[in-house]
Amino acid sequence: MTNNNPPHQGTLSVWAGEDDYLLQGATQVPVVHSVSFGYNDMDHWLRVALGQEPGHIYGRNTNPTVHAFEEKVRLLEGAEAATSASTGMGIISSALSTFLSPGDRVVSIKDTYGGTNKIFIEFLPRFKVDVQLCDTTDHEQIEAEIAKGCQVLYLESPTNPTVKITDLARLAKAGHAVGAIVIVDNTFATPINQNPLQLGADLVLHSATKFLGGHADALGGVICGKKELVEQVYHYREINGATLHPMAAYLLLRGMKTLSLRVKQQNQSAMQVAQFLESHPRIERVFYPGLESHENHAIARQQMRGFGGMLSFMLKENSFEAVRSFLPRLRYAHAAANLGAVETIVGPPATTSHVECTREERAAMGIPESLIRYSTGIEDVEDLIADLDQALD
Numbered sequence: 001m002t003n004n005n006p007p008h009q010g011t012l013s014v015w016a017g018e019d020d021y022l023l024q025g026a027t028q029v030p031v032v033h034s035v036s037f038g039y040n041d042m043d044h045w046l047r048v049a050l051g052q053e054p055g056h057i058y059g060r061n062t063n064p065t066v067h068a069f070e071e072k073v074r075l076l077e078g079a080e081a082a083t084s085a086s087t088g089m090g091i092i093s094s095a096l097s098t099f100l101s102p103g104d105r106v107v108s109i110k111d112t113y114g115g116t117n118k119i120f121i122e123f124l125p126r127f128k129v130d131v132q133l134c135d136t137t138d139h140e141q142i143e144a145e146i147a148k149g150c151q152v153l154y155l156e157s158p159t160n161p162t163v164k165i166t167d168l169a170r171l172a173k174a175g176h177a178v179g180a181i182v183i184v185d186n187t188f189a190t191p192i193n194q195n196p197l198q199l200g201a202d203l204v205l206h207s208a209t210k211f212l213g214g215h216a217d218a219l220g221g222v223i224c225g226k227k228e229l230v231e232q233v234y235h236y237r238e239i240n241g242a243t244l245h246p247m248a249a250y251l252l253l254r255g256m257k258t259l260s261l262r263v264k265q266q267n268q269s270a271m272q273v274a275q276f277l278e279s280h281p282r283i284e285r286v287f288y289p290g291l292e293s294h295e296n297h298a299i300a301r302q303q304m305r306g307f308g309g310m311l312s313f314m315l316k317e318n319s320f321e322a323v324r325s326f327l328p329r330l331r332y333a334h335a336a337a338n339l340g341a342v343e344t345i346v347g348p349p350a351t352t353s354h355v356e357c358t359r360e361e362r363a364a365m366g367i368p369e370s371l372i373r374y375s376t377g378i379e380d381v382e383d384l385i386a387d388l389d390q391a392l393d
């Protein structure tokens with residue numbers, strides 16, 4: 001009996017993308033380290049080289065292990081095509097370089113990931129691309145800037161570190177009205193909680209280093225969407241060379257088997273941690289899209305299936321000194337720059353997402369000195385809450 005129902009996200013996390021590469025009865029995708037792939041039949045080689053037949057030729061272009069990873073993400077995002085890069089920034093810079101030329105204009109938000117923000121303010125202007133960064137939650141301003149015309153609309157939701165939410169469907173519509181390519185960084189939400197392509201985006205990308213891999217042991221980036229667009233990003237990346245390593249692809253692929261399980265747990269625990277912190281007398285403010293007190297909770301509820309594992313909070317005593325004494329007291333949290341792993345991870349923006357900014361610049365961006373970013377792990381939530389409680393005491 002065949003089952004024609006499409007599989008759910010948890011099933012896809014485990015099975016998707018692997019079939020073509022399970023060799024000689026292996027139940028796991030192998031790490032193919034070979035740099036090249038040989039052909040005795042010249043006509044076959046030619047057909048593969050011309051893209052008329054599937055196959056691999058050279059490791060900078062494609063690789064079986066890397067392809068299995070791309071396929072898993074593609075199916076989880078419900079996309080036509082996917083391609084990858086060595087890091088999240090590798091895929092972001094490839095995508096922006098693919099679609100922007102001198103004289104073009106890109107509209108984005110002020111709260112994009114720090115590295116992305118650097119591309120916008122430091123590198124794209126050198127190539128005579130006009131960059132317009134809007135207040136992240138001012139939808140009217142963003143729409144007004146889009147209406148002036150742009151080639152690319154680049155969004156991220158939730159954002160880093162104050163987990164702001166933008167209405168992706170509404171802005172994608174505005175982008176398409178002027179013919180822009182709409183790109184969304186979905187790293188914080190993961191495909192388990194949000195599928196931007198279903199909300200109208202043309203391309204969705206991830207730093208696979210974070211939740212997709214989930215174990216903080218491999219760097220990677222991936223982009224999915226319409227075939228015609230993904231092929232262009234692939235072409236840029238294959239020539240510019242920021243290729244994902246097969247060993248990293250294997251680690252990401254293996255990590256993703258538990259993506260759905262992990263993220264569901266992280267959604268639940270983050271909500272409980274956020275509620276605990278919100279009621280704590282030493283806490284000034286908690287930012288989490290699942291809280292009713294969140295500025296755009298209603299939009300989050302509409303476009304997300306879960307609110308994610310990321311939250312941030314402000315201590316009552318708004319100083320870096322308060323952060324300095326609080327963080328080392330946490331037993332179950334790495335104080336580190338990354339996020340999205342099985343372990344809980346904490347860090348202030350001053351040393352993580354906004355390390356390049358001065359105190360004054362952070363203040364201007366609305367990032368208080370006592371803000372702490374909290375990436376909820378998969379520990380038992382009772383232990384996480386007890387740990388926060390004793391550290392705040």
Ligand SMILES: *Cc1c(COP(=O)(O)O)cnc(C)c1O
Pocket residue numbers: 087088089090113115156160185187188206207208209210219220221
């Ligand atoms: C970490 C991160 C990136 C960059 O990814 P790397 O893998 O570190 O290059 C991009 N966007 C978001 C939202 C991130 O958290």
